[in-house]
Structure formats: C-alpha cells, structure tokens
Amino acid sequence: xxxxxxxxxxxxxxxxxxxxxxxxxxxxxxxxxxxxxxxxxxxxxxxxxxxxxxxxxxxxxxxxxxxxxxxxxxxxxxxxxxxxxxxxxxxxxxxxxxxxxxxxxxxxxxxxxxxxxxxxxxxxxxxxxxxxxxxxxxxxxxxxxxxxxxxxxxxxxxxxxxxxxxxxxxxxxxxxxxxxxxxxxxxxxxxxxxxxxxxxxxxxxxxxxxxxxxxxxxxxxxxxxxxxxxxxxxxxxxxxxxxxxxxxxxxxxxxxxxxxxxxxxxxxxxxxxxxxxxxxxxxxxxxxxxxxxxxxxxxxxxxxxxxxxxxxxxxxxxxxxxxxxxxxxxxxxxxxxxxxxxxxxxxxxxxxxxxxxxxxxxxxxxxxxxxxxxxxxxxxxxxxxxxxxxxxxxxxxxxxxxxxxxxxxxxxxxxxxxxx
Numbered sequence: 001x002x003x004x005x006x007x008x009x010x011x012x013x014x015x016x017x018x019x020x021x022x023x024x025x026x027x028x029x030x031x032x033x034x035x036x037x038x039x040x041x042x043x044x045x046x047x048x049x050x051x052x053x054x055x056x057x058x059x060x061x062x063x064x065x066x067x068x069x070x071x072x073x074x075x076x077x078x079x080x081x082x083x084x085x086x087x088x089x090x091x092x093x094x095x096x097x098x099x100x101x102x103x104x105x106x107x108x109x110x111x112x113x114x115x116x117x118x119x120x121x122x123x124x125x126x127x128x129x130x131x132x133x134x135x136x137x138x139x140x141x142x143x144x145x146x147x148x149x150x151x152x153x154x155x156x157x158x159x160x161x162x163x164x165x166x167x168x169x170x171x172x173x174x175x176x177x178x179x180x181x182x183x184x185x186x187x188x189x190x191x192x193x194x195x196x197x198x199x200x201x202x203x204x205x206x207x208x209x210x211x212x213x214x215x216x217x218x219x220x221x222x223x224x225x226x227x228x229x230x231x232x233x234x235x236x237x238x239x240x241x242x243x244x245x246x247x248x249x250x251x252x253x254x255x256x257x258x259x260x261x262x263x264x265x266x267x268x269x270x271x272x273x274x275x276x277x278x279x280x281x282x283x284x285x286x287x288x289x290x291x292x293x294x295x296x297x298x299x300x301x302x303x304x305x306x307x308x309x310x311x312x313x314x315x316x317x318x319x320x321x322x323x324x325x326x327x328x329x330x331x332x333x334x335x336x337x338x339x340x341x342x343x344x345x346x347x348x349x350x351x352x353x354x355x356x357x358x359x360x361x362x363x364x365x366x367x368x369x370x371x372x373x374x375x376x377x378x379x380x381x382x383x384x385x386x387x388x389x390x391x392x393x394x395x396x397x398x399x400x401x402x403x404x405x406x407x408x409x410x411x412x413x414x415x416x417x418x419x420x
Contacts, residue, residue, distance in 0.1 A: 038073070049398045
C-alpha cells in the first residue's frame, strides 16, 4: 500500500488548474440512467470514485467510454436494476442510482451504502422522499427494495434538514415523475446547480435552480446532452490553504472564486491576501503572521464541512486561537489526534475544537482516516519541519486528481512511496 512522503518548510509558488468536481460528477453520472441516449461529459476528473461509479453503471448494462477528461455514458439497455453490495460499499454516492432507476424502470434494488466513516449519514430522507412520490420501499438483508408500478407520481417533499444527496436523488426521480413535484428546503450547493443544469439540457423542466425550493414538472422521457463538469471548489479550497499554510503564492485557474467565497472570506480575516478574478484567484501570504479566525460549518453558501479539516491545519500555524465548530457530521474530528502528533494544540469540546496556533509543526508518521482528513495531513506536512509520512492515501485518490503532481509543480517536496 502506498503512502505520501512530504518534506515541509518550502513556500509554494506557481499555478494550479482545478479539476472537475467529484461531488458534482457522481450525481451527473447517476443521471445518465434516466435516458437511453448518450450523455457526454468534459472536465470529468480522473478519480477512484469516478471509476467506481463507472463500474456500477457498467454492471447495470450501460456503455461507458473514457479518454482524458472526456467521458460518455449510454444507458440504452439496462437489464439489471440491482446495485450490489460489492460496489456500493466502496462509495456512499452509489445510493444516487436509486432515484434514476426507480423513475425510469419502476423498480430498483440498491445495497445500503458505505464510504468514509465520518458519521452515520442515514438514507432515510432519500427513502421518505421517494415514498412521497408514490414509491413502495422495503428494507431487507442490507438492501433497499424500491418499486413504483405505473411510475412515480409528483408530490411535495419538505426536507426536515438540508441534505445534498437526498436533494440530488429526488431531483432526478422527479424529472420523470408524472405531474409536478416540489422540493422544499432543498440543498443549494453548486454541485446541485450543476446537476439541475444537466437535467434541463436533457429536457427536464425545473424552476428555482440555485434556491432552496425546486419545482419540477415531470416529463415522459429525457434525451442525450453534452455537459462540462463544474470546477471542484473543495480541491480549489485545499490548494488555497496550501498556499497560505506554506506562506507562499499560488494562482488557481479554471475555477470561479464565488464557488468557495466562504473559505476565501475566512482566509482574508486570518490575514491572507486574496485576489479574485472571473475564473481564477490568487492566494498570497508571504512571511506575514496569520491570526486565528473562527469557522462554523454550514450548508452552502456557508463554510463547507469538506474544508473543515484543511482549515484546521491552517489555524494550527496562526497566531492566537480559533474555534472550529462542526455542525454537519458528528464524527469529523478524527484528524485531530494525527495533527496533534505533529505538535498541533487542539482541544475538542463536543462539536467544537479550540485550535491554538503553534510556532512549529513537526513532521511525523500519521494515518489518514477519511478523504478530507488525509488532505489536511498533507497540508500540515507541507508546513512542518522535517519529514511527514501519510498512510492510507487511498482516501486521497477518491477526491484529488494528481495531488502530488500539482503540488510538486509549485515547489513542494512530495512523492508517493511504497510502504516498507
């Protein structure tokens, strides 16, 4: 098993092109099951999760072709509407095939999902929403059995809490339901806007895109389309923090800075210089002292939970203290003990963590526990004195395309090495 070796202490300087968003690409791929026509994508990232979702589509019977950042799917013949445990256990986003399969074929059997262990993340909102559209749901032996004889029927779904995955699943299902569906308290993330834009290009009728109320007029069928995957705001935020934590300067290209304004605003409060362009942003730090700035995770447009671990690593190098509060997942501080091994001063109190900046972080051997925690350890390693070895980097491969290559091009001493 590989691990990543980082030798810290080098300010990063250069330019990084941001890839397509993993969190957008996965529901986009699931949406291809809604039609028998070909759907073509550009700016599709090359990630482990994309390979898993492609394999899932292929086992259903879809034809998937890939070359570079181009990927196409044609789901004309789908003889199999079962999503098996062996594939679904690798990635929680596999649950997103449930809505499309049920809407188009009237039945689906999907394994209960797996993924990073950062909280329970139940799928009950997905299932209750589908029931509101007329589906019959049964659970048995680790599988969801869903059926809708005669098709789904439009209805109103009022989410008790904001859920990105449930919003995506039900938006896709509603596109082929009979009549009008309304999703109230829907998630507003850019990835959902991207999905809605693809569905509209396929012939769906959706109003309220970008708001928390989505109104869908169901259509009889959808057709083929071409679509470019939106830039990955989490990848962009991670590299913005890489520039700041090493006190360097990096220009991020192929990304709209408004996608991650909440992070950029926090970084400016901490003393980072942020120069926003139309489709680029420059992060500059130099040798200035950063100061602690409190952060609270919240659904979009708030500060994203997927940047909490990385931001915490940055605050470990700032003057003073910062309170980081996690409101989305109940078990997302597993990176704290690993950062502490590197000399960080962090005290967790329930949902909040008090981070007191230290003069020096020290390289150490650490273990990644989930996707975003692993990137926070790489960031800490970039700033630390000496060598850091990050184990279990397969987590990174789920969400970051060519991470070592992109950082090395900006002057980082970083490499993937085999475990001894």
